[in-house]
Amino acid sequence: MKAKVYFSKQITPEKVVELYKAAGLELPGKVAVKVHSGEPGNQNFLTPEFWQPMVETVHGTIVECNTAYPGERNTTDAHRRTMIKHGWSKLFDVDILDAEGPDLELPIPNGKRIQKNLVGKDIKNYDSMLVLSHFKGHPMGGFGGALKQLSIGCASSAGKANIHGAGKPEEMWTTGQNAFLESMADAAESVVKLFDGKIVYINVMKNMSVDCDCCAVAEDPCMKDIGILASLDPIAIDQACLDLVYASDDSGRDHLVERIESLNGVHTVEAAAELGFGSREYELIEL
Numbered sequence: 001m002k003a004k005v006y007f008s009k010q011i012t013p014e015k016v017v018e019l020y021k022a023a024g025l026e027l028p029g030k031v032a033v034k035v036h037s038g039e040p041g042n043q044n045f046l047t048p049e050f051w052q053p054m055v056e057t058v059h060g061t062i063v064e065c066n067t068a069y070p071g072e073r074n075t076t077d078a079h080r081r082t083m084i085k086h087g088w089s090k091l092f093d094v095d096i097l098d099a100e101g102p103d104l105e106l107p108i109p110n111g112k113r114i115q116k117n118l119v120g121k122d123i124k125n126y127d128s129m130l131v132l133s134h135f136k137g138h139p140m141g142g143f144g145g146a147l148k149q150l151s152i153g154c155a156s157s158a159g160k161a162n163i164h165g166a167g168k169p170e171e172m173w174t175t176g177q178n179a180f181l182e183s184m185a186d187a188a189e190s191v192v193k194l195f196d197g198k199i200v201y202i203n204v205m206k207n208m209s210v211d212c213d214c215c216a217v218a219e220d221p222c223m224k225d226i227g228i229l230a231s232l233d234p235i236a237i238d239q240a241c242l243d244l245v246y247a248s249d250d251s252g253r254d255h256l257v258e259r260i261e262s263l264n265g266v267h268t269v270e271a272a273a274e275l276g277f278g279s280r281e282y283e284l285i286e287l
Contacts, residue, residue, distance in 0.1 A: 003236035003282040009227040011206050013053040019230035020054060020130075022287060023200050029127025032095075033060035034149050036134055037079070038086050040072045041216035044207040046134045048087045054202070055092055058130055062092045065120045065153065066099075068160035068172065071216065076100075097122040098156035106194060111186035112271060113166040113179050117151075118159030119191065128198035129191075131234070135203045135241045136221075137210035137256050140164075141184065142265020144212050145241055146201040146234040147272055151187035163187050178267055185271035188234065192277045201237050203229045205244065208252075210259040222252035235278030239269050 006022045008015050033055050038045030048062075055062065066079050073079040076099040083089045083096075097120020104121040108114055131149050138144040141152075152160055163186075164172035166179035192199065205226035211218035226244050231237040242265075245256055260266065273280045 003231060003233035003279050005229055005231040005233070005236050005240045005282045005284050007227055007229050007240070007284050007286045011204065011225055011228055013050055015228055016051070016054045016202060016204070017057050019228055019287065020057065020200060020202060023230045023232055025198070025200050025232055027058050027128040027130060027200060028198060030125065031058045031060040032063040032123065032126035032129045033058065034063055034129060034131045034153055035088070036149070036153070036213045037064050037073060037082055037088060038213045039216045040082055040085060042213050042218050044136065044209050044211075044218055044221060045213035046204060046206065048091045051132055052091055054130070054132065060130055061126070062088050062094045063097050063123070063126070064094070065097050065155060065160075066157040067214065068157045068164065074157065095122055096120070097154070103156040103158055106190035108186045108190050110275065111189070112275070113183040114162060114186045117187040117190040118156050118162055119154050120156045123154065123194070129195050131199060131201045133201065133203045134207070134213055135205045136208045136212065137259040138212040138265070139215065140263065141181065141268060142260040142263035143242070145203050145238040147184060147188045147238050147268050150191045150234060151184040154191050155187060159187070177264060181264065181268045182271040184268050185275055188272060189275050189277045192234065199232070201231050201234050203237050203241050205229070205241060208256060210256055222255045223248065223250045224252070231282070233278040233282065235269055235272045235280055236282035239280045240282055240284055242266060242269070
């Protein structure tokens with residue numbers, strides 16, 4: 001059976017909540033809300049005010065993990081300052097999952113590239129997860145969506161290096177591209193299995209730059225906004241976003257497509273589908 005992906009061309013905080021409810025899963029217990037906090041200097045990340053009604057609907061806690069590269073989110077203290085600067089801490093409870101070690105090791109027995117994933121240990125304190133993703137390009141992955149949030153997003157600083165290096169953290173900036181993309185798929189699977197069906201995914205196709213929200217200096221958006229998508233399947237929702245980009249007649253489409261294709265971005269989706277924790281086949285339901 002094809003996965004259901006709900007879609008709206010209208011981009012408002014209220015529409016995010018509507019699509020979440022359409023997805024049909026009321027997240028139980030203590031809800032971790034995975035967002036991208038935004039690197040200071042980045043102008044494209046989605047603000048806490050935009051996400052506020054959605055986070056309040058599930059009574060969630062904002063969760064993030066430290067980065068593996070220099071910047072203003074690579075240590076717990078720096079990341080907490082960024083959370084204050086960007087307004088997350090004013091509106092919500094915030095949990096840096098890898099604020100203190102040791103990391104939680106998630107097994108990936110059938111991983112293509114890595115057999116373990118290191119995530120912030122505080123993730124075990126949550127019963128379910130809401131993955132709020134800003135769909136856009138990415139200078140290493142080609143694009144960023146739900147799969148990237150599950151993998152790189154939930155990985156601790158050490159876990160990020162492990163994924164980038166395809167199991168060899170010391171090679172995090174030199175490993176082969178497909179090995180990195182397959183490692184992301186492996187890592188994403190481990191988080192999906194951890195929450196065992198208790199995850200909802202929302203992708204917002206707004207402010208679509210070729211660069212990620214992790215870039216302090218990022219290109220301005222190159223495409224007009226497309227809409228909001230929601231699903232219980234992280235592979236289907238990312239595939240649907242890619243399809244919407246390719247189907248667009250926007251003048252900036254080719255620039256974003258070039259970024260995705262130059263880094264073989266679709267391979268993350270391909271590898272994830274081969275692992276079997278979702279499907280590239282979906283039904284797009286417009287609301």
